Amino acid sequence: MAASTKRNLAPGLTIAQSPIHGNGCFAAVRFARRKKIAEYTGEKITNAEAQRRAHRRVLRISGLDGRYSIDGSVGGNGTHYINHSCRPNCFLQTVHGRLLVLALRDIRAGEEITLDYVDSMHSDQKRCTCVASDCRGTINKRRTRATSRR
Numbered sequence: 001m002a003a004s005t006k007r008n009l010a011p012g013l014t015i016a017q018s019p020i021h022g023n024g025c026f027a028a029v030r031f032a033r034r035k036k037i038a039e040y041t042g043e044k045i046t047n048a049e050a051q052r053r054a055h056r057r058v059l060r061i062s063g064l065d066g067r068y069s070i071d072g073s074v075g076g077n078g079t080h081y082i083n084h085s086c087r088p089n090c091f092l093q094t095v096h097g098r099l100l101v102l103a104l105r106d107i108r109a110g111e112e113i114t115l116d117y118v119d120s121m122h123s124d125q126k127r128c129t130c131v132a133s134d135c136r137g138t139i140n141k142r143r144t145r146a147t148s149r150r
């Protein structure tokens with residue numbers, strides 16, 4: 001790993017080859033359920049700019065709120081390597097304008113950190129390659145009219 005990459009990693013995280021896809025983000029230490037793993041850092045861009053960047057082959061963009069997104073490929077701290085899984089161990093939450101990666105359950109050192117992208121900028125057709133036994137087959141959750149509103 002390049003020294004510059006290492007320096008920018010959030011504490012407790014490490015980047016390594018993932019069984020899911022390419023390089024993934026792994027826990028180097030134990031994280032307790034509901035605890036913060038790291039802030040999802042990067043360049044703060046408008047959602048319109050995020051749409052313009054959506055055609056890139058490798059997407060590192062995560063929505064922050066109704067107006068802004070974070071592009072982790074610019075100034076990311078390793079959290080931008082977090083892969084999608086249909087059975088994730090983390091979730092994202094916007095707290096006071098910051099996007100945080102939080103543990104959904106206790107995570108052991110050495111486990112890969114995963115998120116359910118739910119509604120990413122990937123195509124709805126993009127196949128999921130996670131290893132969950134109940135993998136839904138696509139990275140985005142397909143929206144059905146029946147569940148759109150209550």
Ligand SMILES: [Zn+2]
Nearest residue numbers: 086128130135
């Ligand atoms: Zn899956």
